[in-house]
Each structure stands twice: as structure tokens, then as C-alpha cells.
Amino acid sequence: GTCAMEETILDGVIGTILSQNTTSANSSRAFAKLKKEFPTWDQVEAFPNPSQLEEVIRSAGLAKIKSERIHAMLKIIKVEQGEVSLEYLRDYSDDDVKKDLRRFKGMGPKTISCVMLFAMRRPEFPVDTHVHRICQQVLGWIGPSVGREGAYDHLNATVPAELKLDLHCLLIAHGKQCHRCAARGKPQFPPKDASKLVCPLVNSKKNGSKSVLVKMEA
DSSP states (O other), rough: OOOOOSHHHHHHHHHHHHHSSOOHHHHHHHHHHHHHHHHHHHHHOOSTTTTTHHHTGGGSSHHOOOOHHHHHHHHHHHHHSSSOOOOGGGGGGGHHHHHHHHHSTTTTTHHHHHHHHTTTTOOOOOOOOOHIIIIIIIIIOOOOOOOHHHHHHHHHHOGGGGGHHHHHHHHOOOOOOOTTTSGGGGGSSTTTTSSSOOTTTTTTTTTTTTGHHHHHHH
16 A cells, blocks of 8 residues: 545445555556546446556556456446445444445455555554564564464554554554564565665563553553
8 A cells, every 4th residue: 555545435336446566656556547548437447448558557567367356346337326426425423334345356355455545534454464474573462473464453453543544553553664573574665775774673572562552452
């Protein structure tokens, strides 16, 4: 995720699908090209098949799968709502939003959580690879055997609502820039002067970070 707030829920959904299994630069480029060539989702829904969409979003990777999922979703929304829009979800509870979006292929827990946070301004805490790795290996907020879905349940129940957006974005940015906390020690955006960041989290686990979330709730 890029931590950018989306204008509409459907923008958030499609932008997040494009971001799956690729870099934010690639997905952002694909989304910008898609919106430039086809400014409305009605135009994309009207495609006779996904092949035209596939060409436009190729830079996001997995273009065939993503185009098929997006096109099918738009078709379903148009039939059900009479328009290509998901704004009706703004009136739904969190649980009902999740239930509604889960029925579409490609809409897993992390994707839905991102949409709710960035497109709906709901207090969600998405757990991607950066967040999971840092919370588990560096901060010790979740156990060593806890997977991403378990981490999502725990962290969403523990992180205060008013901190979820900022904390999520900070952990994403840190995971992309810090050699110590990046996957395999290779940050996506290391310092341009080839130096290594002095990691502010280096002593957090040793100093009892497991109690941090409890303290934040107090």
C-alpha cells in the first residue's frame, strides 16, 4: 500500500487489487494509466471481455488474473446496483462491508482492510508482509507462529482506533527503508547516500515492547 486516501470505494478496491504481489510503483503506474485512458468505471465495465483491461494494467503484473477479477466484479456491481459504484457500502457496518466484499475473487482480508482504511476511513489495521514481519520479529507484539490472519485479528483488537492509520503507514514506510527490518535485509527504498538507517526499533523488544500496546490503550 501507498497510504494514499482514495476518492471512492471502487477506486480503493481496484487500486488495492492492482497492488497485490507487486511494488507500489508498478501498481500506481497501472492505476494512473487506467484512469487516464478510461476515466470512469462504467467504461471499463462496458468492455466485452477483460483483454482490453489486461493490456492497460500490464505493469501491475498478473494482468490476466487481475483484469478478469476486476471486470467480473464491475459486471456484478452493475447488475446488482444499476450503476458501477460501491458507495452503498458507506451505510454498512464493518462486518457487513467485509461480508459484501469477500464474495468477489481477489478480495481477501488484507485487501478488504486496506479498502476500509483508505477508501472508507474506517479504523482498520491492515497486516501486510512489512507490518507482520516487524510486529512479529522486531517488536514481539505477536508470537513467532502467528500467521497474518491471526496477527490481523490480534492487532485490530489491540491497536487503538485513533492510531491505526498512522501506525500502519509508519510500519510500511519503515519496512521499506530500514536494512534491519526489511525482508532479507534488502530495503526497497534505502537511503540515497548508501548509508544504513539507525533503526529506532533496535532495542524495543529487549525493553519490553510487548507491553507497549497495553500502555497505549490505558
